[in-house]
Amino acid sequence: MRRFNRFYTNLIGALDYGRHLYTPFTLTEARVLYELAHHERVDAADLRSSLSLDAGYLSRLLGKFEHRELISRGRSEEDPRRQRITLTEGGREAAGLLEERSQESAGTLLQDLPPADRARLVASMRTIRAVLGEEPADTGARDSPAPSVTLRTSRPGDLGWMVERNAALYAAEYGFDLSYEALVARIVAEYAEDFDPRRDRTWIAELGGTGAPSDAEPAGATGATAERVGAVMCVRDGRPGVARLRLLLVEPGARGHGVGRQLVDACVDFAREAGYREMVLWTNSVLGAARGIYQRAGFELVGESPHHSFGQDLVGQDWRLSL
Incomplete structure (x- = not known):
């Protein structure tokens, strides 16, 4: 400090x-x-x-x-x-x-600073003020408009970015060790090797772009100012009719813009359209913000148990959503 x-x-x-x-x-x-x-x-x-x-x-x-x-x-x-x-x-x-x-x-x-870094900086300043006890102020028209958030499906390079950002953020925020990066890398590798476009999908959230391009547009089509700030996966669970939500990630500077909610909603909507009967996910109790997003999307906690993973004592949680 x-x-x-x-x-x-x-x-x-x-x-x-x-x-x-x-x-x-x-x-x-x-x-x-x-x-x-x-x-x-x-x-x-x-x-x-x-x-x-x-x-x-x-x-x-x-x-x-x-x-x-x-x-x-x-x-x-x-x-x-x-x-x-x-x-x-x-x-x-x-x-x-x-x-x-x-x-x-x-x-x-x-x-x-690019727009996404400006958003990260301002969000971090708000966090410091809130954590140290400042009451929220009504700043009215002096606040600048919120940066736009767009979602797109994954492109070459996005899966590697997901591994890197998951590892870095969870190490910084929760003290997870190298074994977590290994787990994320395995999840991403299995997704890429067994990808079925009818059943699997990854979304990338961008902040500060000029709009969401079609999947046929080349990388960078959202404009030079767009920055990747979040991601999520929908994958087959292995049981008939069950989809699994995996690797929800929102960069610190993009939190508060509804990025996590949009990513989860896109995941759930895709699972319904693909004909899944239910969607499940596994998370840990320390991830309070993520759990709030899951609850608002309609997921219900169906089980939890303590475990020691990624160098930490954690409580794992299973969540389920009927589609």
Whole structure:
């Protein structure tokens, strides 16, 4: 955590005392101006609370702003004991300059990232805020439109990507060892060697593309900005009339866009059209987000048992859906 803090504060120039965003203001002064510019009514007590500032320090800072004719101070209409802070015309100009520089700074950080990486970065930031306890805010129209998600069937190279991403993500998020990569490689190899287009299917989810191409279109037809962000398989289970859902994967940066739900829905729809009577899957209890997707799709938990696999103590679960 400390290493990340050092990296990020240096990246955004937070330690450039006295010239935050190349303006005459410190980072704290800039935050106060931001709060004043983005709220219709602000009292000094509100600023102390929202920014966790010492009362004496805030009083000196506001005195400095008043001397520079950036703010005016008066009694609150709701409570005469409270001090109402209002930006002057000069203060609004200063806040506007800070907003413009802030937008430019963020744009510089993001401009060279492909859309999928931008989505990953923003999703990771939301995750940090949520895990550390920040209440969700209604940002309204300031939020950018969600990147588009498209599904397509697999092409050459996709199966290898599925092995690599499953191994890397499960190692990073759950500590799975090399035996999990070996299992995924065997599943993918068996699928490729015994593939029946009437009974088997793999879907790849892409984020940021311009639309889903037909299966006849060449790889890359969704546009240079499309990135693979998820996958799932429907395969024969070995028992008559039973399909098995396997290897559901959603990249961290694409979570929250409905990718997992779309992949599972496509899998279930295909199984119905192919004439399967039921669909089954095996997962582990630690995969909470995936289990939620299965439940919403109508799967029911039919059995579970503890096991030691992939270097971890786990609880395996069997799920079933009547088609």
